[in-house]
Every structure is written in structure tokens, then in C-alpha cells.
Amino acid sequence: xxxxxxxxxxxxxxxxxxxxxxxxxxxxxxxxxxxxxxxxxxxxxxxxxxxxxxxxxxxxxxxxxxxxxxxxxxxxxxxxxxxxxxxxxxxxxxxxxxxxxxxxxxxxxxxxxxxxxxxxxxxxxxxxxxxxxxxxxxxxxxxxxxxxxxxxxxxxxxxxxxxxxxxxxxxxx
Amino acid sequence: xxxxxxxxxxxxxxxxxxxxxxxxxxxxxxxxxxxxxxxxxxxxxxxxxxxxxxxxxxxxxxxxxxxxxxxxxxxxxxxxxxxxxxxxxxxxxxxxxxxxxxxxxxxxxxxxxxxxxxxxxxxxxxxxxxxxxxxxxxxxxxxxxxxxxxxxxxxxxx
Numbered sequence: 001x002x003x004x005x006x007x008x009x010x011x012x013x014x015x016x017x018x019x020x021x022x023x024x025x026x027x028x029x030x031x032x033x034x035x036x037x038x039x040x041x042x043x044x045x046x047x048x049x050x051x052x053x054x055x056x057x058x059x060x061x062x063x064x065x066x067x068x069x070x071x072x073x074x075x076x077x078x079x080x081x082x083x084x085x086x087x088x089x090x091x092x093x094x095x096x097x098x099x100x101x102x103x104x105x106x107x108x109x110x111x112x113x114x115x116x117x118x119x120x121x122x123x124x125x126x127x128x129x130x131x132x133x134x135x136x137x138x139x140x141x142x143x144x145x146x147x148x149x150x151x152x153x154x155x156x157x158x159x160x161x162x163x164x165x166x167x168x169x170x171x172x173x
Numbered sequence: 174x175x176x177x178x179x180x181x182x183x184x185x186x187x188x189x190x191x192x193x194x195x196x197x198x199x200x201x202x203x204x205x206x207x208x209x210x211x212x213x214x215x216x217x218x219x220x221x222x223x224x225x226x227x228x229x230x231x232x233x234x235x236x237x238x239x240x241x242x243x244x245x246x247x248x249x250x251x252x253x254x255x256x257x258x259x260x261x262x263x264x265x266x267x268x269x270x271x272x273x274x275x276x277x278x279x280x281x282x283x284x285x286x287x288x289x290x291x292x293x294x295x296x297x298x299x300x301x302x303x304x305x306x307x308x309x310x311x312x313x314x315x316x317x318x319x320x321x322x323x324x325x326x327x328x329x330x331x
Contacts, residue, residue, distance in 0.1 A: 026324055030317045033210065034310065040208075041215020048242060056235030064228045065219055132235065155211060156204040163200040170197050 006093035014086030025086070028079040035079070036155060038072030041065075043115075044151060050127075050136045050144035058132040063124065100160035100167050107157060111150040118143050199260055205253040210316075212246025214309045217285060224292070224302035237292040247282060269331040270318045277312035284308060 018025050042065035049057050084095040095101045118124055123140045130136065136144070160167050220236050220243075222228060258265055265271045284305045291298040318325050325331060 022324060023328065026317060026321045029320070030314050033207070033313050033317055034214075036207070037211045037215040037218065037309075037313070039215070040211035041217070041219045044211070045216055045219055045239070045242075053242065054235070054238045056238050057231060061228075061230045061232075064230050068219075068222075132232070152208055155207050156201075159204040159207050160200055163197075163203075166197050166200055 002096045003093060006091055006096050009085040009092035012085045014082055015088050015091070018082075018086040019088060025083075028082050032076055032079045032083075035072035035075035039069045039076070040151060040155075042069035042072070044148060047144040047148045050140050051148075052135060052141075055133045059127040059130055059134075059136060063127065095161070098161055098164045099171075099173075100157045100164045104154055104157040104161070107150050107154045111147060111154065114143060114146050114150060118147075199257075202253045202256045202260075205249055206257060209246045209249030209253060210313065213243050213250060214246075214313060216243045216246065217281070217305055217309055220288075220292070221302035221305045224288070224297045225299055226297070233297060234293065234295045237289060240289055243285065265319065268319055268322060268325075270315055270322075270325050274312055274315035274319060277308050277315055281305060281308035281312055 045054075046059070046062045046065065048054060049059055049062055084092050084101075087094055118140075121139075123137075123143060126137060126140065216239050219228075220239060223231055223233060223236055284301055288298055288301045288305065291301070
């Protein structure tokens with residue numbers, strides 16, 4: 001199944017594009033890192049405030065930063081897709097079969113589900129009633145802590161993609 | 174002969190190459206460097222955008238409370254950066270792009286420091302905020318480019 005998916009991704013022509021323009025991969029890397037910083041700076045900052053850091057900043061107002069985090073996420077999804085579909089050595093399969101990449105994708109899905117929990121279980125609405133120095137309720141803190149742990153782990157496993165052999169060694173696989 | 178081979182296998186270097194715990198340490202430090210970057214650059218960007226008048230629903234002065242968080246990100250990267258540098262000192266110190274990156278980082282941190290009292294006083298230092306955004310962007314771009322020395326040499330000749 002991964003083979004079929006890899007072959008399909010290779011049909012997008014990104015490998016040829018990356019080969020034709022040697023600046024494209026480094027450019028995508030720069031965007032990927034800036035997108036990452038935007039995501040942590042906005043969503044991560046909101047998480048830190050919910051956990052009780054930076055009191056004086058109203059939580060409901062900090063939520064205005066979230067669209068910027070979504071913009072970073074979209075930029076990283078696009079550039080991330082280009083890395084996978086444009087990977088010359090080993091093709092897209094090299095990513096799809098890479099354990100660190102697989103873990104990263106699963107962690108991103110979990111972070112997405114966690115974000116949905118924040119907005120669709122009423123926790124976000126509860127935040128609107130809190131004052132600038134108020135402590136957030138416990139359920140909100142659990143969601144915020146999970147968000148931080150998940151996104152930081154996404155960064156870590158993203159960095160480990162290049163060092164998958166070391167990860168496999170560490171896990172004894 | 175076998176004794177000699179066993180002796181070689183038992184030396185510190187061989188054990189290190191074979192079991193390479195320090196390589197795993199290296200990848201962890203590399204991860205920390207990306208995490209610290211996200212915190213210091215990401216939160217700096219939010220503070221700078223607020224100073225520039227974006228997201229004006231967020232009160233300006235309390236943004237100064239984010240300095241400990243930004244400095245935590247900075248120190249994570251100062252320490253992890255030194256560790257990464259020691260692992261590849263000759264390679265990095267021969268790269269012009271590395272010095273360009275450090276120039277951006279130092280200028281960004283100075284800008285951040287200068288901005289703090291102004292923020293505490295509730296003054297929107299827009300010039301500093303714009304400089305901060307530009308300097309961090311430069312630092313990230315130059316930092317990423319240190320991973321592509323051949324590309325930098327081909328395109329920029331440095």
C-alpha cells in the first residue's frame with residue numbers, strides 16, 4: 001500500500017522540479033522552519049497561557065493568534081508534501097517507510113484531534129469568561145499540556161527523519 | 174589474531190562507533206535546537222506583530238511578561254547550539270554563512286533586550302519590532318543555509 005502511495009506521489013513531478021531547481025528544496029526548508037515557529041509562537045503561546053504562564057494576557061484574546069498558527073500549519077503541509085513527493089533518493093517511499101516520519105504524522109493527527117477537542121467541547125467558550133489574570137480550569141490545562149507535548153514531539157520526530165537509523169538503533173529494532 | 178580483533182572491538186572508539194549513543198544524543202540536541210528556535214522566534218514574532226498594531230485585542234503591556242519564555246527558548250538554543258558547534262567545530266567555523274547567522278542572532282537578541290523597557294512602559298516601538306521580525310527571519314534563513322554548504326557556494330560564492 002505504501003508502495004502504491006509512493007508511486008502515486010512520484011507522479012506529481014516534484015522530483016523533477018526539485019532536480020531542475022536546486023534552490024527549491026532549501027527554500028522549502030526555510031518556509032518549513034518559519035511555519036513551525038509561527039505555529040509554536042501562536043498555538044504554543046496560547047497553551048502556555050492556559051497553563052498559567054504570562055498572566056495578564058487574556059486567554060480569549062490570545063485566541064486571535066490561532067489563524068496565524070493555522071497559516072503556519074498550511075505552509076508546512078504544502079512544503080512537507082513537496083519534501084515527500086519531491087524526494088529524489090529513494091523516492092517518496094523513503095519517507096513513507098521512515099519510522100520517524102510515520103510517528104510524526106500520527107502525532108500531527110493527535111494534535112489535530114486535541115485542537116478539535118479544545119473548540120468543540122466548549123473549553124474554548126469557557127475561556128471567554130476568564131479575566132486576564134484568571135487561572136484556567138483543569139480540563140483546559142490538560143488539553144493545553146497535550147497540545148504542547150504533541151507539537152514539540154512533532155518537531156522532534158521531524159528532525160529525526162534524517163536520523164531514522166539512529167532512532168531504530170535506540171528502539172532496538 | 175582473534176585476541177587482537179577482540180581487543181580492537183573492545184576499545185572505546187569501536188564501542189562508540191558500534192553503539193553510537195552520542196549520535197543519538199546529537200539528534201536530540203538537534204531537536205532541542207529546533208524547539209528553542211520555535212519558542213524564541215515564534216513568541217518574538219507575536220510580540221513584534223502586536224507592537225506593530227496587529228492583534229490589538231491583546232493588551233500591549235502584559236506582552237512584556239513573555240520575556241522569560243522567549244529567553245528560555247534563547248538559552249535552550251545557546252546551549253544546544255554550543256553543543257552542536259563542538260560536534261562540528263571545524264566545519265561550522267569555516268563557513269561564512271555561520272558567521273552571518275550569528276550576526277543576525279546577536280542583533281536580534283540585542284533588539285529584543287532594547288525593546289523590553291519600552292514594552293513595559295506601554296510604548297509601541299514599531300521600528301524595533303520591524304527590525305526584530307527581519308533579524309529573526311534572517312537568522313532562520315542563514316541557519317538553514319548552513320546545512321547546504323555546496324548550494325551556498327554555488328549560488329553566493331561564499
